[in-house]
Amino acid sequence: MRGFEREDLRLVFATYIDNIFAASSSPEDACLNLSNLFKLLSTKWGLSLKAGSACVICSEGYDLSSFRPEEGIPLVAEAVVLGWHICSNGSQCSTWKEVVRKAWSCFWAN
Numbered sequence: 001m002r003g004f005e006r007e008d009l010r011l012v013f014a015t016y017i018d019n020i021f022a023a024s025s026s027p028e029d030a031c032l033n034l035s036n037l038f039k040l041l042s043t044k045w046g047l048s049l050k051a052g053s054a055c056v057i058c059s060e061g062y063d064l065s066s067f068r069p070e071e072g073i074p075l076v077a078e079a080v081v082l083g084w085h086i087c088s089n090g091s092q093c094s095t096w097k098e099v100v101r102k103a104w105s106c107f108w109a110n
Contacts, residue, residue, distance in 0.1 A: 013037065019082065027058045031070040055079050060089040 024030040085094035
């Protein structure tokens with residue numbers, strides 16, 4: 001991971017294979033971080049992200065009254081990342097439900 005200082009905030013990118021993650025102290029800064037990265041990828045290498053592949057997950061209880069998501073980066077309560085269901089409340093219930101569903105489908109397939 002590499003962090004880049006911006007005033008008193010630390011904006012962070014993490015990558016895994018072809019996934020890019022941005023962490024920040026606010027969803028606005030995370031969106032700004034991703035938007036700047038998207039522009040850089042486009043101008044420097046001619047790369048673009050698939051439509052609908054970007055989203056913002058904010059911890060449950062965060063005051064989102066003033067948050068206005070960037071175009072193409074919607075706010076979601078849950079997203080699937082590398083097969084894991086990441087929830088804004090930290091719960092793993094969605095992942096567990098998917099495991100149970102797949103286990104039953106394997107059981108009945110045999």
